[in-house]
Amino acid sequence: MAVKVYGIPLSTATRNAMATLYEKGVEFELVTVNMKEGAHKRPEHLKLNPFGKVPVYQDEDVTLFESRAINRYISTKYEGQGTPLFGKTPSEKALVEQWIEVEGQNYYPAMSPLNYQLFFKKMFSGEGPDEAIVATNVQKLNAVLDIYEARLAESKYLAGDFFSLADLSHYAQTEYFMKHSGKSDLITSRPHVASWWEDISNRSSWQKTITYGSS
Numbered sequence: 472m473a474v475k476v477y478g479i480p481l482s483t484a485t486r487n488a489m490a491t492l493y494e495k496g497v498e499f500e501l502v503t504v505n506m507k508e509g510a511h512k513r514p515e516h517l518k519l520n521p522f523g524k525v526p527v528y529q530d531e532d533v534t535l536f537e538s539r540a541i542n543r544y545i546s547t548k549y550e551g552q553g554t555p556l557f558g559k560t561p562s563e564k565a566l567v568e569q570w571i572e573v574e575g576q577n578y579y580p581a582m583s584p585l586n587y588q589l590f591f592k593k594m595f596s597g598e599g600p601d602e603a604i605v606a607t608n609v610q611k612l613n614a615v616l617d618i619y620e621a622r623l624a625e626s627k628y629l630a631g632d633f634f635s636l637a638d639l640s641h642y643a644q645t646e647y648f649m650k651h652s653g654k655s656d657l658i659t660s661r662p663h664v665a666s667w668w669e670d671i672s673n674r675s676s677w678q679k680t681i682t683y684g685s686s
């Protein structure tokens with residue numbers, strides 16, 4: 472069975488799964504879930520993900536939801552091909568895990584509400600941002616980015632001097648933030664974070680992901 476990803480190309484979590492597949496050189500089919508019409512809440516999709524969200528990944532062995540689990544699975548299953556995304560030694564692997572966790576527990580919780588308030592909210596509801604939520608999360612994000620700046624002053628990538636799933640996990644939220652939040656200076660004012668973003672966002676895996684379907 473060919474690898475299938477159920478989702479839409481605009482979804483952040485779907486995008487990170489697509490980028491992981493591109494890094495590993497795995498062919499896949501993106502099966503569009505018509506979210507505008509609520510297809511993600513219908514029984515057919517709920518059989519794949521009972522939480523009614525995208526992405527869902529499917530191959531001959533497994534059906535999975537939760538993008539971080541999907542991306543770990545792809546990185547492990549295809550360990551021997553494409554970019555090694557999980558480190559080689561136990562300590563490298565532990566550092567990759569640590570920074571994936573940092574993304575999920577610290578970066579995403581500040582970045583995601585900002586992307587919602589400053590970009591998606593208008594698109595979905597026509598309403599403008601709640602400035603109190605924006606201010607709280609800018610403060611949170613600044614604190615997180617200070618830690619990233621210090622880390623990236625010591626190593627080229629988050630887990631060490633090798634690109635990994637830890638870096639890739641930051642792709643989709645950071646892309647929307649840089650292009651649509653009007654607050655990209657939070658990244659560009661920190662030289663090490665800025666050059667890390669410049670480097671990883673120019674990888675072909677990400678460029679292919681954000682231009683998916685445009686050729």
Ligand SMILES: N[C@@H](CCC(=O)N[C@@H](CS)C(=O)NCC(=O)O)C(=O)O
Nearest residue numbers: 482483484523524525526537538539
């Ligand atoms: N933690 C989940 C989040 C998935 C998620 O929130 N997906 C969004 C699109 S990026 C979605 O399906 N939203 C529709 C909804 O929540 O109803 C993951 O990483 O896969």
